[in-house]
């Protein structure tokens with residue numbers, strides 16, 4: 001889905017979406033002054049392509065990470081260095097980076113699939129996507145991340161997280177977001193990329209209108225049955 005800023009005027013969305021602006025030199029500099037971690041990503045993107053992470057280091061240098069490599073530069077070189085990586089034909093967003101919670105030191109985010117079998121959005125599938133490496137910039141399965149059972153994983157994160165509170169917050173946030181998106185676009189299913197930061201706060205990263213649910217059956221059979229039941233109700237009317 002086009003990420004854009006279309007739904008950002010909604011107060012609930014504002015609460016869950018990390019601070020975001022169109023990318024240019026001044027928005028980048030503002031973000032770097034405000035946050036230690038910043039992401040740059042294409043407005044229309046998929047599979048984690050073209051995503052850049054910038055991290056402020058203690059010494060005052062910046063670490064720019066893209067694909068599998070990183071390099072250090074000073075503050076005044078950050079913009080020009082990033083500009084070289086960007087596709088000149090694309091528009092980009094600059095976003096506050098979320099310091100993702102980790103599992104075995106690797107960052108993960110959460111996929112929540114919601115369906116609207118009757119008149120209410122329901123979260124039917126959930127899983128964690130764990131990045132392949134400690135240094136990974138993205139947690140997309142197409143970039144080597146693996147799906148994990150969320151309930152089991154939340155008991156074993158590197159940061160102590162309150163599992164039932166997090167699950168409740170995730171479902172609550174996802175339903176509110178689906179409700180808002182569903183009221184603006186004709187949708188019956190949504191796959192939300194949700195993030196949990198190291199302190200247990202919930203964030204909304206992205207919405208996918210054609211989520212790929214294959215493979216999730218093995219991860220959580222109970223939830224998968226819920227997903228199939230909702231799908232059947234939607235198909236049979």
Ligand SMILES: Nc1ncnc2c1ncn2[C@@H]1O[C@H](COP(=O)(O)OP(=O)(O)O)[C@@H](O)[C@H]1O
Pocket residue numbers: 018039041045046047048049051095096097098099100109137138139140193195205206
């Ligand atoms: N603001 C952010 N903070 C931390 N990680 C992010 C942020 N934005 C994106 N990511 C990471 O990059 C991945 C891909 O970003 P996303 O916006 O979902 O783009 P795509 O459409 O390419 O999947 C996310 O699943 C997450 O791991």
Ligand SMILES: [Mg+2]
Pocket residue numbers: 047048140193206
């Ligand atoms: Mg995504």
